[in-house]
Amino acid sequence: xxxxxxxxxxxxxxxxxxxxxxxxxxxxxxxxxxxxxxxxxxxxxxxxxxxxxxxxxxxxxxxxxxxxxxxxxxxxxxxxxxxxxxxxxxxxxxxxxxxxxxxxxxxxxxxxxxxxxxxxxxxxxxxxxxxxxxxxxxxxxxxxxxxxxxxxxxxxxxxxxxxxxxxxxxxxxxxxxxxxxxxxxxxxxxxxxxxxxxxxxxxxxxxxxxxxxxxxxxxxxxxxxxxxxxxxxxxxxxxx
Numbered sequence: 001x002x003x004x005x006x007x008x009x010x011x012x013x014x015x016x017x018x019x020x021x022x023x024x025x026x027x028x029x030x031x032x033x034x035x036x037x038x039x040x041x042x043x044x045x046x047x048x049x050x051x052x053x054x055x056x057x058x059x060x061x062x063x064x065x066x067x068x069x070x071x072x073x074x075x076x077x078x079x080x081x082x083x084x085x086x087x088x089x090x091x092x093x094x095x096x097x098x099x100x101x102x103x104x105x106x107x108x109x110x111x112x113x114x115x116x117x118x119x120x121x122x123x124x125x126x127x128x129x130x131x132x133x134x135x136x137x138x139x140x141x142x143x144x145x146x147x148x149x150x151x152x153x154x155x156x157x158x159x160x161x162x163x164x165x166x167x168x169x170x171x172x173x174x175x176x177x178x179x180x181x182x183x184x185x186x187x188x189x190x191x192x193x194x195x196x197x198x199x200x201x202x203x204x205x206x207x208x209x210x211x212x213x214x215x216x217x218x219x220x221x222x223x224x225x226x227x228x229x230x231x232x233x234x235x236x237x238x239x240x
Contacts, residue, residue: 009038012070012077013052014093015084015106016045016063020052023083023113024059026120042077044070052083071098082106148173 013020020043027040043056044067056063064070067089070077080097081104082090090105097103134141135155143152150168158165161176168176 007037009078010076011038011040011079011081012042012044012067012075013040013056014044014067014070014080014082014089016043016047016050016052016056017083018051019083020045020050021055024052024055024061026116038079042070042075067093068096071096071101077101079104081109083109142173144173150176 013023024040024043040061042062042064043052044064045053046065047053048063048065053063062075067080069075070080078100079102080093082093083106085106090103093103137154138156140157140160141154142150142157144150150171150173153165153168157163158168161168163176
């Protein structure tokens, strides 16, 4: 008989207070789930009104008042993480859980959680540094996905093009630059550098006279494409 056991670790949380809500909020944003093959599927707490239980319900997770219910085979729990301090719950779970379910103590999880928090803060600070640098560049800087959706832009682009970030992020690049709904924007006079990068996975540059004689550089980078729009007249002056 084939083994149908999922390669994903199904996690249940015991203790539904504020700590539980914090964990659910961050993992629901994908910070943890993007790094490991795991998912939170259930929360147990005798009080249904705790912050963690309330959020779990909104997220569509299973909520139970008795953590013994997590032992049932139909719940497919692989790991129980205890978010309530104290030894009593840990001791009871270790004594009563099935052998196929693992348990992590409050103290052990807290060590991992604090380490994740430190890395998250470093990543946030680094992103802020990069954003400050990009916003200080006078050229247009855009990050566009391979399906031509705009992921990020700098302040120079927004200011000179007269857009807000809400009007641009998530839109297709040809809707913004060409103001049309045709994704096949290549023509006899226009050769989209983005299409060239997607096709060849190499740097590409095109000059667009209708964009105030701008040069558009497109560069592949980790599944996304960086776009740099430079004013050719300014470039020529600088080269002299």
